[in-house]
Every structure is written in C-alpha cells, then in structure tokens.
Amino acid sequence: MDSNPASGKPCASENPPTRAETSGSRSAPLPEDREMVEARAQYLALRKEILPESDTQQRQARARHRLYTTVLDGNLTCCKLPSRVSRVLDLGSGIGCWAVDIARQHPEASVTCVDHHPVRLHDAPSNVTFHVADLNRDWPVEPNSLDLIHIRAMSDDVVSWPFILSQALQTLRPGGQLEVSEIRPRFWDFDGQFSVTDALPEGEQMSVELSAKMGVDLDPSANLPMWLDDAGFEKAAQRSEILPVGNWSKDAKLHQRATLYKDLLELSGWEGKSRQLFVSSGWDLPRYTALVNRMKESITQGGVRVYMTAVFTTCRRPADEQ
Incomplete structure (x- = not known):
C-alpha cells in the first residue's frame, strides 16, 4: 500500500535520515562516532531494564496484542498461512x-519464543x-527450518535490520514467510491543519533527529521493502491501517481501534518508545514531560483529526531455491 493511507498530511519530512543508507551500499551502516555508540549503548541499557514480567509491561503487552489483532479483523497474521x-x-x-494464540490455533506446530528476558507462562x-537470546546475534535456530517468523514492535531493540533480515532468510525454509508489524512513530491528520509550531510536528521531528544521531531506527517500515529486496526475499508487500488518536472518528471500526490505542497509550504513559530515546540523548525528565504534555494537549484540545498507522510488512524466502 501507499505510505500515506489516507488523504492526510504528515507532521515531518516523509524521508527522515536513517543510518542504513550510504552512497556505496543501500544497506551498509553509516560510520559511527564514539558519541553515537555511547548514546545507543545507554539507550539499549534503558530498554533492557524494562522487564516483560512486570505488571505494567504485561498489561501493555496484552493491550498491544488486542490492538493488532483487532486491526487484522481478529486474525493473528496479515500473511496467509497454509x-x-x-x-x-x-x-x-x-x-x-x-x-x-498461534500455538493454540496450530496445535501441530512447534512455536519458539525468543526474547532478551526469561518468561514463563503457566x-x-x-x-x-521459550528461549533467552540476543536477537542481534546469531539466532539459536537451525537453518532452513521455519515456516513463519513473526516480529512485532521490535524496532527499539534492533541494532541492524539488515542483520535481522539475513538471519531470517537463513532460518526460513524455501517458501517460508516473514511478517514484521510496527506502529509508525508518525502523526498524520486528515485535514492538513498541522502548523510548523505545533507540538506534534515538533516532537516527531525531534524524535527523528535523536534517532538518527544515535543510530536507532524507530521507523523501519519505510525502509523494510528495500532491505528485504537486498536480503534476497520476494513478494514483499505492506498493508497500512489507520489508528485514530483521540475520539474524533464516527466510524465504528475506527472508533474501536481508537479506544484500544488510547488504552495502550495510557498504559505506556503516552510515551511509548520515546522516553528512553530522549533520556539517553541527554534530555532531563521535566523537559521531556513538558513536551509530551503539549503533544497530548494538541490531540485532546486542538480539534485536529490525528491518526497514526500500523504497518504490516510481509514477504517470503524464494520457494524455488535448491
């Protein structure tokens, strides 16, 4: 689908700088200075402090799962499985x-979970x-063995998407499918009413700049088709779905999505992935909180019909490999 799923306009530039593009290779990382390396190390350290078994994180995980499943009309994948x-x-x-859920839907399948932290579900x-492993290192999976790899909301934990995709290609069997789901950290509006001084474009642009500065890509969906092609995948496709922010939508389906997304935002303190990004970049909490509060006011009091998008990227390893 088109990267703009409706007639609205984005807050910031449609082509933010990324660390994965150079004149020599489309998927080679840019040279990194010590400041970038240290900033990203601090950012990843803050991420690892977020334990998935905490009550807050469990509620966030369940809210996120409800949202993605609802957007897919009750399905667990965007791709069609055999x-x-x-x-x-x-x-x-x-x-x-x-x-x-996928294990219950496919009781004949062996489902392997990999995460940074140990998780035990009764x-x-x-x-x-369940396996504890660093997804940014070689995966504990046999080559040519998987029918499906599912990746959801992992942009802030990925050091190099080309590496992740190369691992995926190696571990999928020929014809096996990959699905990557992300909510893009970008605000859109149906009416083109954003101004350059509005808090939403300001916060979004600052997030883009800080991400580029430390080499963290919080918006991989824009580049995934290119990276997938470089990695050797085929039949790459993207499906974008609107997530209204606020209570402006009168459509029943969009209103349900808006309610679920509001639940997720409130559980994450309206901060999502940005808090770790801003703090590790040198922002103090009062300054960051003030920006977040102004962004919230723009949504709740500004009269602008704001939305974000959930993007589902699917592809497969070529089936005719020997």
Missing part, C-alpha cells in the same frame, strides 16, 4: 501473547517453548 505449519518463531515475544500450550 492449513498446517510445522515450525514458527516469535522473535521478541515478550510475555508470549501472540505465540500462545497457561502456555505444550507446543510453545
């Missing part, structure tokens, strides 16, 4: 909401296994 699958990998599984089906 009636029987043998092996599934859920990368960055968190507390395992998606993995448990109600997990017997065909689900």
